[in-house]
Amino acid sequence: MKKNTVITIPKNIPSLSCVKGLPLHEKKTILIYGGLGALPDRFLGSGFEEVQHLFRALRCIAIDKAHPVIDKKKIDVSMNNSRLPWCRDLPYAALDQIQLNNNNSLLIGKHSLSVDGVITAVPTVNHFKISEQWASRGAFVWIEKPIIMIHEVSQIRHLSEQYPRIFASDFLLDSDAMVWFLKHQNELMSKIGKVHSIHGRLIESWSVEKELHQRVWLLNPEISGGGLGFDLTVHQLAMFSPILEGLGLKLRDVEITDVIMGSNIPSLPVETALWCKGHIGDLSIFCDSGKGLEDTYSGITIIGEQGSIEICPGTEEIDPYVRITDLTETIIYRFENGQLGYGQTWLYYLTLLYGGSHYGLTCQQRLDACIGAVEIMGKAYELHARSQNKRIHYSTGQELPVPEKVIGSIISGIPRSKTRHWAL
Numbered sequence: 001m002k003k004n005t006v007i008t009i010p011k012n013i014p015s016l017s018c019v020k021g022l023p024l025h026e027k028k029t030i031l032i033y034g035g036l037g038a039l040p041d042r043f044l045g046s047g048f049e050e051v052q053h054l055f056r057a058l059r060c061i062a063i064d065k066a067h068p069v070i071d072k073k074k075i076d077v078s079m080n081n082s083r084l085p086w087c088r089d090l091p092y093a094a095l096d097q098i099q100l101n102n103n104n105s106l107l108i109g110k111h112s113l114s115v116d117g118v119i120t121a122v123p124t125v126n127h128f129k130i131s132e133q134w135a136s137r138g139a140f141v142w143i144e145k146p147i148i149m150i151h152e153v154s155q156i157r158h159l160s161e162q163y164p165r166i167f168a169s170d171f172l173l174d175s176d177a178m179v180w181f182l183k184h185q186n187e188l189m190s191k192i193g194k195v196h197s198i199h200g201r202l203i204e205s206w207s208v209e210k211e212l213h214q215r216v217w218l219l220n221p222e223i224s225g226g227g228l229g230f231d232l233t234v235h236q237l238a239m240f241s242p243i244l245e246g247l248g249l250k251l252r253d254v255e256i257t258d259v260i261m262g263s264n265i266p267s268l269p270v271e272t273a274l275w276c277k278g279h280i281g282d283l284s285i286f287c288d289s290g291k292g293l294e295d296t297y298s299g300i301t302i303i304g305e306q307g308s309i310e311i312c313p314g315t316e317e318i319d320p321y322v323r324i325t326d327l328t329e330t331i332i333y334r335f336e337n338g339q340l341g342y343g344q345t346w347l348y349y350l351t352l353l354y355g356g357s358h359y360g361l362t363c364q365q366r367l368d369a370c371i372g373a374v375e376i377m378g379k380a381y382e383l384h385a386r387s388q389n390k391r392i393h394y395s396t397g398q399e400l401p402v403p404e405k406v407i408g409s410i411i412s413g414i415p416r417s418k419t420r421h422w423a424l
Helices: 038-049 072-082 124-135 150-162 176-183 185-189 208-214 228-246 342-353 363-387 404-410 416-420
Strands: 003-009 028-033 058-064 092-094 098-100 105-108 111-114 117-120 140-144 166-169 195-204 255-262 273-280 283-291 297-304 307-312 321-325 329-335
Touching: 028 124, 028 342, 038 072, 038 342, 058 072, 117 124, 124 140, 124 150, 140 342, 150 363, 166 342, 166 363, 176 185, 176 307, 176 321, 176 329, 185 228, 195 228, 228 273, 228 283, 228 297, 228 363, 255 363, 273 363
Parallel strands: 003 329, 028 058, 028 117, 058 092, 117 140, 140 166, 195 283
Antiparallel strands: 098 105, 105 111, 195 297, 255 273, 273 283, 297 307, 307 321, 321 329
16 A cells, blocks of 8 residues: 655745845836736736835836726726735826837836836737837846737747747746746656656636626637637646656647537637647647636646656645655645745746846746747647638637627627727
8 A cells, every 4th residue: 555645845935045146126117018907916916925025126017008097996996906016106007108219118208217127917919019019128028828829929939039038927837836846856757757648637617707707808819819728728738848848858849639629608709628639759748628617626747657746736725736656655745825826926037137047947948838838729729620620710810700799799798899908
């Protein structure tokens, strides 16, 4: 009978060693495009609270589409909820108020501001334009996942080669469980023998109907890049990337051989659940994801000839953990009060912003993971389109072959133009 051991690791307090000697007293300004949306409210704010004691001179400005006078009450509520360190003099600016200069600065009315960093907390369709504008001007650009539209993969690769200061963000890469695994990767992988498959799963009991009222743009592929399967599966694929790299393989070389997509809302023109299978050499890859399901789980499992490693980045109900099973025992490393990752993401990003060195994944490794994830989803959509004798739409950037009136009815009568509002 195998021995079972549970080891609890206390809450990870960010190490001061990574910021030692950095000029943290210097004021830095970050623009958050989509600053009134769900990402600052749900994730960026709580993540920053973990590291705010280190970066007290940081100031943020929200950029969104709301009118600063007409929508003032809505703006104030959103910004208070996010708990980010907004600039006191100029916490918010509407998109049509700002004018970019030729360097890393902009004009907001009569105010001229130098910009050190930019965060793209906006729908995927806007990522490349904002990244290109600011990376070319010398700002350090944080791009949220999904990092890019499928048909823009080559463009973002070229941009990142021209301007290396691009930071790809997928918070599951920065969860306590994943960070710990990557630190001990070689030792742990040696316990399970030759790897023959990697499985990923991300399912949520979160109702799809809730997205119709909170983030309706996620259900419009012209804006989000795909369906909910796309939005969720890129997480797992990004986590695969450093594991494959450790095996001498590249995520972008994965071939997809089988795809199943479905929706639990019959009228919806995009998938709410996705399953795909593929391989890279003789190593098999499996992913499944979806919303509106009976259970909630997030994690990947690496399966070898002599055991397995399960990496669970955590959910709102479950602390992150790493489970190692070999021929003799099962050890579970559980991270007490662990976070999904945004505290670590902020720490990585701001350390680099202040001139420090990376620790953990490099910027290039993060880009390889996040761009590769979108590229593999392009292969999945292309295979699915061919199997259904349909026009390939997501991967080529062509229009979604669904009548305008159908999309309007799906989102509960909200006019189409309003689906492009970032804060929805």
